[in-house]
Amino acid sequence: MHTTRSSRTTLAVSSVVLCLAAAAACSAPSDKSNSSSGGDSSAPIKIAVVDAQSGENSALGAWEYKGAKLAVDQWNAKGGIDGRKIQLHLFDDKGDPTTGTNIASKLASQGYAAMIGTAESGVTVAMEPTLQSAQIPNITSGQSPQIIASKDPFVFLNGPTSTTYDATLAKYVIDTKGLKKVAMITNNGSYGKGEHDAFLAELKKRGLSPTTDQVVTTNQIDFSAALTTIKKTNPQVVFIGSEEVEAGLIVKQARSLGITAPFAGAAPQGTPVYISTAGAAHAEGTIVSSPYLNNEATAQSKSFAAAYQAAYKQTAELHGAKAYDGTSIVLTALKNSHVATGKKLADAIRATNYQGLLGNFSFDATGVGIFATKIGIVKSGQLAAAS
Amino acid sequence: MSTTLSQPSSRVSAALQVEDLCVRYGGVQAVRSVSFTVEPGEAVGIIGANGAGKTSTLRALMGLVPRTASTLSFGESDLRRTPARNMVRHGIGYVPEGRHVFSGLSVEKNLMLGAYSKGWGRSQKLELDGIYEQFPVLGEMRQRPAGALSGGQQQMLAIGRALMSKPDLILLDEPSMGLSPKLVDDTLAILLNLCGAGLSLLLVEQNAELAFGATSRCLVVESGEVVTEGSTKELRADPQVRRSYLGI
Amino acid sequence: MQVFLQTLVGGLSLGAVYALVALGFALVYRTMGLVNFAHADVLMIGAYVASTFTMSEHLPFAVAVVAAMVITGLIGLVIERMLRPLEGKDFDLMLIGTIGFGIVLEALATLIWGATGRAVPSPVDTPPLHLLGASIPTYDLVVVGVAIVAMIALTLFLERTRRGIAMQAVAMDYDAASAAGINVGRSNAIAFSIGAGLAALAGALVGPLLYVSPSMGGSIGIDGFAAAILGGFGSIPGAVIGGVVIGLLSSFSAGHFHGYSDLVTFLVFAVLVMIRPTGLFGERTVSRA
Numbered sequence: 031m032h033t034t035r036s037s038r039t040t041l042a043v044s045s046v047v048l049c050l051a052a053a054a055a056c057s058a059p060s061d062k063s064n065s066s067s068g069g070d071s072s073a074p075i076k077i078a079v080v081d082a083q084s085g086e087n088s089a090l091g092a093w094e095y096k097g098a099k100l101a102v103d104q105w106n107a108k109g110g111i112d113g114r115k116i117q118l119h120l121f122d123d124k125g126d127p128t129t130g131t132n133i134a135s136k137l138a139s140q141g142y143a144a145m146i147g148t149a150e151s152g153v154t155v156a157m158e159p160t161l162q163s164a165q166i167p168n169i170t171s172g173q174s175p176q177i178i179a180s181k182d183p184f185v186f187l188n189g190p191t192s193t194t195y196d197a198t199l200a201k202y203v204i205d206t207k208g209l210k211k212v213a214m215i216t217n218n219g220s221y222g223k224g225e226h227d228a229f230l231a232e233l234k235k236r237g238l239s240p241t242t243d244q245v246v247t248t249n250q251i252d253f254s255a256a257l258t259t260i261k262k263t264n265p266q267v268v269f270i271g272s273e274e275v276e277a278g279l280i281v282k283q284a285r286s287l288g289i290t291a292p293f294a295g296a297a298p299q300g301t302p303v304y305i306s307t308a309g310a311a312h313a314e315g316t317i318v319s320s321p322y323l324n325n326e327a328t329a330q331s332k333s334f335a336a337a338y339q340a341a342y343k344q345t346a347e348l349h350g351a352k353a354y355d356g357t358s359i360v361l362t363a364l365k366n367s368h369v370a371t372g373k374k375l376a377d378a379i380r381a382t383n384y385q386g387l388l389g390n391f392s393f394d395a396t397g398v399g400i401f402a403t404k405i406g407i408v409k410s411g412q413l414a415a416a417s
Numbered sequence: 418m419s420t421t422l423s424q425p426s427s428r429v430s431a432a433l434q435v436e437d438l439c440v441r442y443g444g445v446q447a448v449r450s451v452s453f454t455v456e457p458g459e460a461v462g463i464i465g466a467n468g469a470g471k472t473s474t475l476r477a478l479m480g481l482v483p484r485t486a487s488t489l490s491f492g493e494s495d496l497r498r499t500p501a502r503n504m505v506r507h508g509i510g511y512v513p514e515g516r517h518v519f520s521g522l523s524v525e526k527n528l529m530l531g532a533y534s535k536g537w538g539r540s541q542k543l544e545l546d547g548i549y550e551q552f553p554v555l556g557e558m559r560q561r562p563a564g565a566l567s568g569g570q571q572q573m574l575a576i577g578r579a580l581m582s583k584p585d586l587i588l589l590d591e592p593s594m595g596l597s598p599k600l601v602d603d604t605l606a607i608l609l610n611l612c613g614a615g616l617s618l619l620l621v622e623q624n625a626e627l628a629f630g631a632t633s634r635c636l637v638v639e640s641g642e643v644v645t646e647g648s649t650k651e652l653r654a655d656p657q658v659r660r661s662y663l664g665i
Numbered sequence: 666m667q668v669f670l671q672t673l674v675g676g677l678s679l680g681a682v683y684a685l686v687a688l689g690f691a692l693v694y695r696t697m698g699l700v701n702f703a704h705a706d707v708l709m710i711g712a713y714v715a716s717t718f719t720m721s722e723h724l725p726f727a728v729a730v731v732a733a734m735v736i737t738g739l740i741g742l743v744i745e746r747m748l749r750p751l752e753g754k755d756f757d758l759m760l761i762g763t764i765g766f767g768i769v770l771e772a773l774a775t776l777i778w779g780a781t782g783r784a785v786p787s788p789v790d791t792p793p794l795h796l797l798g799a800s801i802p803t804y805d806l807v808v809v810g811v812a813i814v815a816m817i818a819l820t821l822f823l824e825r826t827r828r829g830i831a832m833q834a835v836a837m838d839y840d841a842a843s844a845a846g847i848n849v850g851r852s853n854a855i856a857f858s859i860g861a862g863l864a865a866l867a868g869a870l871v872g873p874l875l876y877v878s879p880s881m882g883g884s885i886g887i888d889g890f891a892a893a894i895l896g897g898f899g900s901i902p903g904a905v906i907g908g909v910v911i912g913l914l915s916s917f918s919a920g921h922f923h924g925y926s927d928l929v930t931f932l933v934f935a936v937l938v939m940i941r942p943t944g945l946f947g948e949r950t951v952s953r954a
Contacts, residue, residue: 255920
């Protein structure tokens, strides 16, 4: 084939142009179609963990990060995914929705394949729109029904919703134990409101009303008024919809006011922070609805707990287990889809059936994967399965 | 006004000696090489127009602004490195321009603070009684907050406060400021009284008449420098002084 | 009636804590003319130090509190020493300096004790007192008692002792105070460290009532600051009254307005301050160089 001088020049110029274009496409960090994770076949896969690392809920954030990191470290030790290492980056949302949304924008522009977190429903709800438009799948520990209300195809829960938690709780407290006089105390944050609405619905289903329905704020520190009102109605059990520290304070003050009825609640009431803030003696008898009661339940949880202990010299608990499950699901989906991103990754996650520490995950169209919890009772400062 | 004022302490023979005093604020030379002496028991005045550097001279002596001098001594003490809070210990009292009483505190507490460096014991209580005798109006208002006093009364309070530490030398900065002519006359009487009791006085005044009346010798300061000095008799007769400062 | 009394009890104990915080603000403002923005974080350090002494070293509560006050008093001395070149010269920079110190203290606490925080057991184990149908936790009485003692001690110090009176004079007139023989730098150092000690006292006392974490100073600090403003910034009795008012306001509005209690509390506060901007006891005359 002859190549004339002009056609060689054209070839040379077009090759240069093509190379430049390819280089530009490969290195554009603000390219929303996510080049750095999906494009280059040897670059590490970036996953973000966003949680409170400071403030009242920082305990949850710390546990979640440890759970996620354990999963990632185990996968990397086995060679990563398709020969690529997985990188986990931690962001502190300070438990604040505004900080969370700022982080969401950052994630969008820096090529993260997926996000684990947050542990707070309020922050998760705030971050949803940004992550959805950036098409970054998010697997969260939040449980408020508000999270799935917008029918966002990119959000997944690594645990049940408040509806599930409270359905199981109501079944045990009201149906099994026959305690029909229930007082309610919840806070007006995203989680608390979700719990309030879900439990109230359960009561209504059974034709019951709470003896009193008290609402407090998320940073309240004196609960005398609400608790005295509760005491006057003489309930058999008090339903509590509030996070670890505040719930602990509520229980502590309740006991000093002379309220002897047991408390009942969801995941936060099963944590060591709740028990130590309330005081083990005061928290005794708390009825907890949770998919992960303790580390001894199954062989899988035992080995998870052992690995967690070895890595962090700490006892594993629910939030670490949730994050471990959630991260494992994302990694499984990444593997099955050969490191897809955006909508493809979201679909892959939805299609993943995973046998986790919390149970069997099978995601529905709204992003919920687990539909059952168990009942535990706080005994001597520890959470044990109810008999 | 009675003349019962307790005698100053044993340093009656202390003279204030100042040589080559210089003060510089942020690029401006406020005082250039001022030198003078105040002999024991003498009353010396510093007069000059507004902004001439008179107040800066006094503040510099007290150590309230940074200054340099080749000599700055009172009696045998070299004061060149002494901070403002220790001036009292060397027997120097200070009545600032504008009085500067502690307006939120009572008259009595204001006076007692004048004796802060000596502690608050019996002799300070006696000193206090002496001040109330000399200035009965202060005695009447002793529990009132100093801010509630009139200008003239605050003047007395500021002087009383300075006297509480039993100084040998009092520096007064423009005591006539903001006072009516009647009060200026009262002030003159107080100053003469102080001299009569043996205190040395260094008086800075814009009101030359008051300065001449209260002192035996004056310095005339312009733009931070001493331009003339002499006995009050000489200065009263000086035509330039008469024109510039007595309005004659 | 029972609800009213119980809410009163809750509000008063809360009020006692806010009063202690406000006292610290008031003292430093009254003697240095400075609003100390590190105050709330000093409170947090006090809470951590005291709880470390009781929980890890097993010292009796009173000893732990005193130790916390001494240690934070020393921290106060250090902060004042570093801010001293600005005293009497650049007030605004001094203010910013205290904000900076607050941030440093929070970071230090996170470094030493971690970000998670800790629950502190109540030092008083006796069952609550029952009075007129209300249940009064004994520890709450301790807190109120200590706050009252602190207020009396501080007032006596400022109004009756030579150093206290001199401390007030320094805030009113820096130069005149120096000329009168007062060592202004030392006076400020002592004022600042007493203020820090008061913050530590508040922190040590409030720890068992709440939860100790590096960010705990935030909302308590704001409420204490509001209490100081309400009472008249710089007034000692005002700080106490302001603290009690804010405490009662918080508890009663929680009882009546539930989820909107914060909004109501600060609306009432805003209205009160608009009606009387200098606070209930008026602002003490403080001049700032």
